[in-house]
Amino acid sequence: MAGIYFHIPFCKTRCNYCDFYSTTDKNKVPELIKAELKEVDLRKNYLSNEVIETIYFGGGTPSLISPGNIEKLINTVYKNFKIDANLEITIEVNPDDINSNKIKLYNKIGVNRISVGLQSFNNEILSFINRRHDAAKSLKAIEIIKNAGYKNISVDLIYGIPNLSIKDWESTIDKTLELKIQHISAYHLSFEKGTKINSQLLKKEINQISDDESFAQYNLLCKKFKKYNFEHYEISNFSLKNFESKHNSAYWQNKKYLGIGPSAHSYDGNSRQWNVKSLNKYIESINSEKKYFLHEFLNENQKYNELILISLRTxxxxxxxxxxxxxxxxxxxxxxxxxxxxxxxxxxxxxxxxxxxxxxxxxxxxxxxxxxxxxxx
Structure with missing residues (x-):
């Protein structure tokens, strides 16, 4: 079994903590989709005839492009690979991109799992990290998704944010639990090189919260979700029974995966490959069939380190x-x-x-x- 990841790098605005490759230039959506369709065809033998059990659309903000484009990418996977009967198809969405029509179209084209980037229910925190939605839009988005019949919904949360009090964090956790969804990914904020928030930290415009405060927020997270029967199955992930992310779990189980799109990573069991971190270079290289990635074969020590890293996370x-x-x-x-x-x-x-x-x-x-x-x- 294996998985396929599509990187959709487009964003309306950049969140100040995010170091994933993204661009605000949406004019190249048609060119990107064409290039990603071609990359799938070029790399259809990469996974050595493994059956595909997951497709994941990440970003960036995949919900910025049309469901029609998502459907084209799903269809090319069906065309080029063997597909598991219980295929999981996940798309990441931003709350303010959600409307009833879009969710119905996702359902129609086979998307059966929605991951919503809530991050917080505190509007001051959302503004601080430069999210483009507010708490009300988050609640509305979840309502629309549930009303469309989705019963496999995940949300992302962030803690360890400067000025996030334990009281505010508990409020976000409680409101998340009230949504009665099936999966939560909760990440501690990291200050990554090149991000705006890291620049603010270096300039001493903001301060990190203390280790004790960070641990208190983590500990509260664990206790709250355990009380509501969520299994803490990976460092940052909690799920109700049988609602673990199959796609992310495959990474931690050392399964093969194919990454499509600019900056996307791939793994075939013996080597890693990562695509160029530039939309223009990616499109140009795919169209001209020039090399668009770097490649590394793993020695035994690297394979051991990889196994330690992924298995002890779970x-x-x-x-x-x-x-x-x-x-x-x-x-x-x-x-x-x-x-x-x-x-x-x-x-x-x-x-x-x-x-x-x-x-x-x-x-x-x-x-x-x-x-x-x-x-x-």
């Missing part, structure tokens, strides 16, 4: 069998030696299935734990 964790099946004794011994101190201090536990799992509270500091288990030479 509540299923890592089994010793995963290591034995894929890696030599030296790599196995490196892990067993490196993990001991985290078993001793309780940050990693072995569950009843024999899997190595980072505890939920220590997921908050998991970057340091995971990197410490890497092979670095």
């Amino acid at each position: 509540n299923k964790g890592l089994t010793i069998n995963d290591l034995k099946m894929c890696f030599n004794k030296n790599i196995q011994n490196h892990f067993l030696k490196s993990v001991n101190k985290y078993l001793d201090n309780g940050k990693i536990k072995i569950n009843n299935k024999g899997n190595y799992v980072i505890t939920e509270k220590d997921w908050f500091i998991s970057d340091g734990i995971i990197s410490d288990l890497f092979i670095t030479n």
Whole structure:
């Protein structure tokens, strides 16, 4: 099984925290769709005849382009690949792009999962991070989506934002729970190089919240969603039973995926590939059939590091069998030696299935734990 990701880079405005590749030049939508259709055809053998179980439209803001263009991309996947009977098709949407007609068209063309970029129910916070919707538009968007019959809805939230109080964060969580949706992705704000918010931080126009405040917000998130029967199945993701994101779960299960569009990444089990991070260069290169990507073959140490990174992000964790099946004794011994101190201090536990799992509270500091288990030479 494998997945296909389409990057739709267009945005009306740029959020000041986002470092994903995007552009506000919407004039090139027709050219991009034509190029992405061609890329699918050029790369139809990349996944070695794997059955496609997920299609994901991310961005950017995929909801800015017409459902008709989304349909063209879905149809070309059906034309070029074997498709699983329970195909999951997700599209990311911005609340103020949503109307009844658009949602009905999504439903008609086969989109069966909607991911809504709410981020917060606090209008001051939304303004601070330069989102173009307000809380009322978020509520209206969810109402429209639910009224169209969707029963697989996800929302994105952000915490760890400067000036976000624990009280305001709790209010956003409570309002999200009131929506009675099936999935939540909640991310701690990161200050990425090249973003406006990072520039503000460097200029000392804003301050990061303290580690204690960040952890308090994370801890509240975990407790609230657990109370309402959400499973915390990955560091940033919570779902009701059987509503995990199949597409994102495939990444963490080390499955193959094909990325289409400017800046999109691909993985075939042995190598990574990433497309040029420029709309114009991507379109020009695809049309002239010139190289539009960089490529890297993974050595055994890199494959081990990748497995550690993706498996310990999840509540299923890592089994010793995963290591034995894929890696030599030296790599196995490196892990067993490196993990001991985290078993001793309780940050990693072995569950009843024999899997190595980072505890939920220590997921908050998991970057340091995971990197410490890497092979670095």
